[in-house]
Amino acid sequence: MRKLVFALALVFAGTTMVLGQSVSEYMTMRKQYKITQSVPSDVLENFVGSKVFEIKGVVKGVLKVGGRFTIMIERTDGGTEFVDASECAAWLQGTDVAARLIVKATRENDAAPLKAILLGAAPEDAVKGLDVAPAAKTSKSTPAAKSSGSKPTPSPLTGQIGRGSSKSSRGSSKRNAPHMVPIPVSDAQPLYASFIKNHNPRLSAAEANDIARAVIGYCLKYGVDARLIMAVLMTESDFKPSTVSRAGAMGLGQLMPENLEELGLTDAFDTYQNLYGTVRLIRGHLEDYADKGPERQLVLALAAYNAGPGNVRKYGGVPPFRETQNYVKRVISRYRKLCGLD
Template sequence: MLCRRKWWLFGAAWMLAACGVAHGATSEGQRYLALCRQYAVRVSGGPAASPSASPTAWEVKGTLSGLARSTDDMGYTLLVQMDDGTSVSLTGSGKAPNVDVGSKVRVLVKNGSANTESPGPVVLAVATETDVVAALGASNAAASHAPASHASRRSRSAVPASRGARSAVREAVAWSASAILQAYKNAVRWFNPKLSENELTTIAQCVLGFSARYGVDPRLIMAVLAVESGFKVEATSRAGAMGLGQLMPATARGMGVTNAYDPVQNIDAAVRLIRGHLEAHAGKDSMEQLALALASYNAGGGAVRKYGGVPPYKETRNYIRKVASWYRYFCTGK
């Protein structure tokens, strides 16, 4: 049985290696981005956009706190609580979106006509934050084929490049988003077969989406999460580290995480932390940069500064070795 599981992981690792800086996006996220392009709405990772000069359409971001359907199921009303605590009521026509109350959502809206019964904002599209982030990951991967500007090349230099990444990304564009997403789900499942299908999808989408958003190789994030928690969502260490990325309570609070056992919040924070550690050691040899970033994630940036390099802790040195081994495996299948 173990041998069979290893072959399954090998297959998933081979697909991850072929995917490069892969992209995973659900059809809902892709449809949402397509409508944003149609209405010339800039999709950003910042706070919710508000209509300043009565634009045709804009984006609202927040938590879905309420959903009411019409009796004939041909209309609905959304109540979205934004990050600043304010709430907005938005109406849409047709069948209500299949989104759970409590989910982080993005809503594309436009101004209603004064001649209609609902002259206020009208919903054009709704998608979960996870779906949109994953779809953005797909777009960013495809965009990597265009010649990079000097600024974008300099920005990407903060992230260690994996062997053969460029050719792998070229091959990845021909892959369907669903196949790439499935490869990541298979790899996660190998580590934790007890995860439900929904949990596998959420974790894989978050790894792909947040990696694309913050400019980090998703295979590195996979390696970190594999070593940190074995993809056990409820993992808690003896020191109190929590969740997939094993965030310490103080670190979680500092990153704005309200529930470290929520995969979306945890992976978002973990990727941001790794990105920050990589940037802190930009300019060094890629392998040294990676080792110092991983040492900072494991032992803290203060310990790395104190010793002027990787601290002489057995746990930290073993941690770097394990993560680097999985990262190499996910990149090369060896």
């Protein structure tokens, strides 16, 4: 599979990095924000407010859209974050680049996605070993809880991806039914990758992981249910990245040339670009019909994705095209099954 960025030039201490920053300047910034170690996953996934953190991980790709960059970093302790940046040094614009990022992280409320803005970055090899180990806590040992039998693992994809918090998912006051049990992000990726690989055995494990990582990451970033996007991809391309339709739709989410132009994308066959576009378009259509009620909103959003919003306006609802009507039914049926509702 083609990589989003081809050139990789690692630059070490004393060299220019993000925003003209050297490693020594990165360390000064680290000291300025009183950072002694990279943020643990439980802290990052559950905090609310605004704070500066250091994220340690591997950069899996960089997407440039409209003059801004989105850096996808897979944390070493599990989970994937998307970091926005106005500039991005060449050494960081690669795949599988071990790095530290200092980010300003914001989460408006418990149900909101994390927004992260890049403040600084350094190659992992240049700063490794600098973490200060937290002081060991002295507390009375507590006896291990008695096992009441192993908890059943949710069926693949039936759980809403969450942050693993004990708080109710997405602010819901309903008792969690099996299909509503939140799955921590770190647990969701292998489930999604396995599902994708089983659905399209021709994919390599790395390709399936790339698709899973991009689906989960972009869905969390833009507030779309990842299971809905999975249902769309199953219907559009069956997880075949090189698919081209007779109408000229391309890639996993079957983007049209005008979609690429609208979103500032350059390669419909690049996994990250294609899924970025797919999620953004679905999100936009959902917002367009937000006042129609949840069920009608979903139906119209899918119809607009398939036939175009112009046709939805023209016919005052789902267009009378057999393809579009069957498409909406197939996606919703698959979505309900992935949610454990059918």
